[in-house]
Amino acid sequence: MNKQMMVYLDGKPIEIVIRNYTHADFANMIDIQRQCFPPPFPSELWWNEAQLKEHVTRFPDGALCAELDGRLIGSITGLKVDDEQLHGAHSWESITDGGYIRNHAPHGDTLYIVDICVVPDMRKAGIGKWLMQSMYETVVHLRLKRLLGGGRMPGYHRCADTISPDEYLSGVVSGRFNDPVISFLLRCGRMPVGTAADYLEDEESRNYAALMEWKNPFHES
Known part of the structure; x- marks a missing residue:
């Protein structure tokens, strides 16, 4: 995915890009987490490079970020799961493999949301809603049954x-x-x-x- 769109911040239109994140974005992806979850939130729970590598390798269609003038301002991550994985109760840890998504099911028909976050100074621009909408588009594009999270x-x-x-x-x-x-x-x-x-x-x-x-x-x- 790579799409340009206009959003409004403080009454003014600005142009953003929503696209797949890649290896080149890892440092900026971690910085998003740092801004969204500052201390006392434990830094070891931010994304790490090993997790991000799994995202872009196992299911790049589910690895999206929002960019403004070259700066990453938000992200959303998902994986595909099947009905067997969803049978009975589950936790975030179990259904996302602790954020590593090594349990991604290539033939699953549910896109499960792992994480969505937007940097604080851009939260009034509707970035989170547009990231979610973009993941709906991914569900339609891949002909999946639904998005869940x-x-x-x-x-x-x-x-x-x-x-x-x-x-x-x-x-x-x-x-x-x-x-x-x-x-x-x-x-x-x-x-x-x-x-x-x-x-x-x-x-x-x-x-x-x-x-x-x-x-x-x-x-x-």
């Missing part, structure tokens, strides 16, 4: 003592609650399919995640 539920901790995670997710969908991650995914066109316990270590989400999908409207079952 687990989203954090950072607002859940405020009401975890009184309602279940499924009730919280339903509350976000109905407009009762606003959640910065789930609401973003809804605005991107993702639909909820349930919650997953022990998905990732995240105190705000009480270790839960909302599983959200986008079905390929052109896929023939």
Whole structure:
């Protein structure tokens, strides 16, 4: 993928490029993580070159970045999984191979999102939504069934003592609650399919995640 488009930042149009990232982008990809997840977030959880090498080697179609005037400003990464891998409960660690995607299934028909991030100073330009849209285009291009992924539920901790995670997710969908991650995914066109316990270590989400999908409207079952 390599597409040019206009987005608006502070009311002004700017031109960005969304393309596949490559070996030449590794240092900048890690810098995106550094900006998005500053201390006290542990630096060992940022992308490392071994992980990025697996991404661009095993599934380059699922390795996308956004660029502005030669500067990388965001990225989204995915892998293909099959129904057997999704059978039963799964965590982010198990379904993404800890971010290394060595479990990428070439014949799988679900594109699973590993990570999406946008540098802080560009988050008002809709970059994240356009990265997600570009991954939908990848799903259509590869004739896959759907896109799936687990989203954090950072607002859940405020009401975890009184309602279940499924009730919280339903509350976000109905407009009762606003959640910065789930609401973003809804605005991107993702639909909820349930919650997953022990998905990732995240105190705000009480270790839960909302599983959200986008079905390929052109896929023939």
